Amino acid sequence: MGKLIQEIAKGKVLVSDGAWGTFLQKKGLTPGECPEVWNITRPDDVLDIAQSYIDAGADMIETNSFGGNLYKLKNYGLEHRVFELNKAAAEISRKAAGTDHLVLGSVGPTGKLLLMEEVTEDELYNAFKEQSEALEAGGADAIVIETMTDLEEARIAVKAAKENTACEVICTMTFDKILSGEFRTMMGISPKEMTEVLVEAGASVIGANCGNGIADMIGIVKEIRQVNSSISILIHANAGLPHYCDGETTFPESPTDMASRVKEIIAAGATIIGGCCGTTPDHIFEVRQVVRSI
Amino acid sequence: MNELLTKLAECVEFGKINLASPYPPQMKGQVGADEITRMALEEGIDPQDVLMLGLMPGMERIGVKFRENKVFVPQVLMSAKAMSTALLHLKPHFLSGAAKQKGTFIIGTVLGDLHDIGKNLVGMMVEGNGYKVVDLGTDVGAEKFIAAVKENPDAVVGLSALLTTTMASMEKITKEIKEAIPGTLVTIGGAPVNNDFCAKIGADNYSPDPQGVVEYLNAKIT
Numbered sequence: 001m002g003k004l005i006q007e008i009a010k011g012k013v014l015v016s017d018g019a020w021g022t023f024l025q026k027k028g029l030t031p032g033e034c035p036e037v038w039n040i041t042r043p044d045d046v047l048d049i050a051q052s053y054i055d056a057g058a059d060m061i062e063t064n065s066f067g068g069n070l071y072k073l074k075n076y077g078l079e080h081r082v083f084e085l086n087k088a089a090a091e092i093s094r095k096a097a098g099t100d101h102l103v104l105g106s107v108g109p110t111g112k113l114l115l116m117e118e119v120t121e122d123e124l125y126n127a128f129k130e131q132s133e134a135l136e137a138g139g140a141d142a143i144v145i146e147t148m149t150d151l152e153e154a155r156i157a158v159k160a161a162k163e164n165t166a167c168e169v170i171c172t173m174t175f176d177k178i179l180s181g182e183f184r185t186m187m188g189i190s191p192k193e194m195t196e197v198l199v200e201a202g203a204s205v206i207g208a209n210c211g212n213g214i215a216d217m218i219g220i221v222k223e224i225r226q227v228n229s230s231i232s233i234l235i236h237a238n239a240g241l242p243h244y245c246d247g248e249t250t251f252p253e254s255p256t257d258m259a260s261r262v263k264e265i266i267a268a269g270a271t272i273i274g275g276c277c278g279t280t281p282d283h284i285f286e287v288r289q290v291v292r293s294i
Numbered sequence: 295m296n297e298l299l300t301k302l303a304e305c306v307e308f309g310k311i312n313l314a315s316p317y318p319p320q321m322k323g324q325v326g327a328d329e330i331t332r333m334a335l336e337e338g339i340d341p342q343d344v345l346m347l348g349l350m351p352g353m354e355r356i357g358v359k360f361r362e363n364k365v366f367v368p369q370v371l372m373s374a375k376a377m378s379t380a381l382l383h384l385k386p387h388f389l390s391g392a393a394k395q396k397g398t399f400i401i402g403t404v405l406g407d408l409h410d411i412g413k414n415l416v417g418m419m420v421e422g423n424g425y426k427v428v429d430l431g432t433d434v435g436a437e438k439f440i441a442a443v444k445e446n447p448d449a450v451v452g453l454s455a456l457l458t459t460t461m462a463s464m465e466k467i468t469k470e471i472k473e474a475i476p477g478t479l480v481t482i483g484g485a486p487v488n489n490d491f492c493a494k495i496g497a498d499n500y501s502p503d504p505q506g507v508v509e510y511l512n513a514k515i516t
Contacts, residue, residue, distance in 0.1 A: 022458075030406070031406025031460045072408075111409065111410070111411070113371065115371055116371055149367075179363045184363070188367070242486050249459065249486075
């Protein structure tokens with residue numbers, strides 16, 4: 001049993017970190033620049049992000065490796081640096097986490113569609129294997145496969161991480177509320193469908209990330225709980241949908257807005273709560289206060 | 295109407311590519327868009343009718359179902375695949391002038407953004423609705439869009455973005471296109487954008503779904 005699950009088994013609710021992408025942009029990452037390269041060229045800035053979430057009270061931090069798979073790195077001509085960039089990502093977060101906080105190695109989608117035969121199952125498996133192994137080598141305790149919309153890609157990623165590392169495997173998908181009020185990923189997958197497949201593939205924590213704010217996440221957690229009463233559920237919620245004004249992107253949900261829904265989402269069954277796009281160390285600080293008070 | 299064309303529309307709507315394709319399960323073992331288009335042309339059906347009465351109604355039906363959240367990206371992709379297979383047979387007729395496309399649509403994901411799923415969906419849907427589509431790919435700057443409009447006068451331009459950070463890029467590209475070639479119509483789409491943003495950056499249209507782009511083009515290109 002991994003460290004993460006041991007903590008949750010004690011009945012604890014854990015706090016995860018907030019956004020990385022939007023934080024990197026605030027530090028000067030430009031559109032079109034490869035974020036993972038910063039693990040080598042600007043490690044201090046990356047460490048500062050990790051550290052700021054630890055300081056805000058997170059129990060765990062992710063790594064700057066969301067787009068660190070072979071196919072995403074290929075867009076920048078960096079496909080030969082998968083291992084190096086992911087290992088460095090995990091080492092930086094490990095430095096901030098020390099021995100008493102957990103490091104979740106971030107793995108995002110490849111952007112390639114199995115259905116359109118842009119990639120084969122074996123190719124996907126190997127890409128996720130390589131990335132997961134590098135994150136483990138850099139010191140990750142768990143692999144968090146996130147922002148998935150295709151269940152088959154998610155399943156392959158979970159299997160690749162589970163079968164090739166000793167890390168716990170977490171997988172979260174991104175859901176929208178459709179016209180009927182139900183939740184579906186872009187590829188049409190419901191939280192219910194996701195649950196069975198990912199648990200079977202070997203994920204010890206499942207859940208949702210991104211999306212349009214924490215309020216909808218409550219419904220997603222409830223739907224997962226309807227079909228599985230024991231699986232740990234992780235939620236990384238956006239600070240709402242972005243607004244754009246005069247070249248600046250802002251997110252509508254303040255730290256207190258987010259914190260105001262935390263009790264409800266825990267009551268629904270969430271066991272790990274953190275943020276996605278637009279959330280900051282202040283959001284995580286407020287979430288921590290609520291979790292501590294329970 | 296000719297039975298083959300009715301059948302072709304069904305193949306496009308349900309994503310039945312060819313005889314060998316196992317998808318969709320309820321049409322397994324049947325001929326698909328590939329074979330039917332060939333048969334129709336061999337039978338002497340006007341290629342224009344194959345496009346307008348076979349492919350387009352099928353694409354329109356899947357487009358509407360997608361907008362209504364009755365189907366999702368995979369179903370639309372399969373429809374688009376069936377449609378592209380059929381279009382291969384029509385291509386010589388477009389080139390010879392025996393069949394005409396309604397107009398030209400230039401599409402690309404804006405500079406700084408490498409995401410192409412949404413852009414591809416829109417491109418395929420527009421093509422299946424009878425337009426020539428010039429796909430400039432991802433990470434496309436203003437100069438490339440402008441050059442494409444110069445090559446294809448009167449084309450409408452579609453800009454796609456997934457990242458909130460590349461919305462600024464969309465604004466810049468829209469302005470530069472309109473400065474370089476006044477009167478060029480620009481339609482935008484993608485997860486972070488909406489009508490307000492469209493108005494703010496001076497674009498002409500925002501569509502939340504591919505069918506909306508098709509309807510916009512149908513209204514603007516006559």
